[in-house]
Amino acid sequence: MEPNKKEPVDAIKLVKSLIDVIQASFATAWKAVLILGGVILVAYCYFESIVPEGLSLGDAFFLASAAFSFTCIAVIGVSFGVFAALWALKLLVLANDFRLKRRGQPPGSSLHPAVDNRSTVFMSFLVALPLAYLLIFVRDQAPDARMHETLMFFAAVGAITAILLLIVPATAQRSNHRLTVSVLAMAVFSILVATRPAILNLAMANLGVRSAPGQVVIFSDAEHTQLAAIAAASGMKVQFCKLPTTDKWGTRDARAVWHGVGGSSYVRLFDETNGSRNVLVRANRADVEILRGDRTGFSCAPTLAAAPAGKSS
Incomplete structure (x- = not known):
């Protein structure tokens, strides 16, 4: 046997290993969905002061739907807030760089290259206009809608997320992912308590x-x-x-x-x-x-x- 000759890859073993990984991933994801759905159900029942009766094993599908609906609303809303905050972050970065330039220092930071272009920043400004209008002039017609508070939550969380993830220092630094996630989690929890958005209500309304x-x-x-x-x-x-x-x-x-x-x-x-x-x-x-x-x-x-x-x- 030649020393540099590679042994042939067993295709059957490779396929079996991939199948095992996929099955394990689906099993983990299903458990995570059920846990998240259970947490959402308990939180909703707690805030509404209700005690559900007659739940069956078939309601596991309901828990999965609740988790999916809640996650979609949260991701879409926060992403909207992140995009609406880009133009303000760009102004903040330019103002900071101008201040450093007057002191004879190099630029301190910039936006992430994926979003740092004129068209994206301009579109962000256009998206922020209706959001600002809704926050300033529109008030809820229904007593339990809390749409104003929900928009405030999305805008605030989106702005903080954009600051932590989309502002890149000019000098390369070792990022501390645990610290970033911890700061973001504490900020989200604080804003959640302060605004009490109607994300749970929206998710349950989507499910009927x-x-x-x-x-x-x-x-x-x-x-x-x-x-x-x-x-x-x-x-x-x-x-x-x-x-x-x-x-x-x-x-x-x-x-x-x-x-x-x-x-x-x-x-x-x-x-x-x-x-x-x-x-x-x-x-x-x-x-x-x-x-x-x-x-x-x-x-x-x-x-x-x-x-x-x-x-x-």
């Missing part, structure tokens, strides 16, 4: 577990009677409207915060005169429906709005 602001929640006649009595006892004004030719009632003053998964539904009633006042009620899943769709017309007739107690409130 939560009704979105503006959607009509429909109740059976028996469930409506109970909810109207609870609203009256709580001193809240909630307007229910009887649907024509049916024995069901609908309202926009309620949010289904847990519906379609498990054995029970949870509904939060909002005072139409003061959205900050609300009460959480557990309801029979079969007695609650959500009217989904865009531009659905739904209005209460004046006579129904003034109906006797027990039928409207």
Whole structure:
């Protein structure tokens, strides 16, 4: 046997090793998804003060969907914030370099070459304009939407992420990845506590577990009677409207915060005169429906709005 001759590669062993790696990766990813989905479920239930009932093994798919939806919203939102902050970072780098130049020193830093071009910076400025408009002038119409706080979270986290990852020092330095990740994690947690964004609400609304602001929640006649009595006892004004030719009632003053998964539904009633006042009620899943769709017309007739107690409130 010649000393420099390489032994032939066993193709079958190579394929088997690749298959083992892929299977191990999928098994690890599935466990990570279930863990993340469980954490999201626990966090959502904690913030909404609900206790799901009747969950089955088949709801593992729901946990995976919750994790996927939450991750997509977070990644898209933060990426939007990063891109919107590029133009401001460019100005910051130019101002710092100008200051160093006046002192006779070399430039201190620059943007990452992948984003340091005029067209990207200009597009970043154009993207930042509607974001600034929404943050300054637009306010939430629904009491639990928290879209303003959510946009603030994306903008702040995006700016901090861009500062930590896209500003490159002029002199080569050994990067400390653990320190960068630690600083970013602490910043994200601090901003999360300060703004309390509605990412969980958005994820659950995408899955159909939560009704979105503006959607009509429909109740059976028996469930409506109970909810109207609870609203009256709580001193809240909630307007229910009887649907024509049916024995069901609908309202926009309620949010289904847990519906379609498990054995029970949870509904939060909002005072139409003061959205900050609300009460959480557990309801029979079969007695609650959500009217989904865009531009659905739904209005209460004046006579129904003034109906006797027990039928409207």
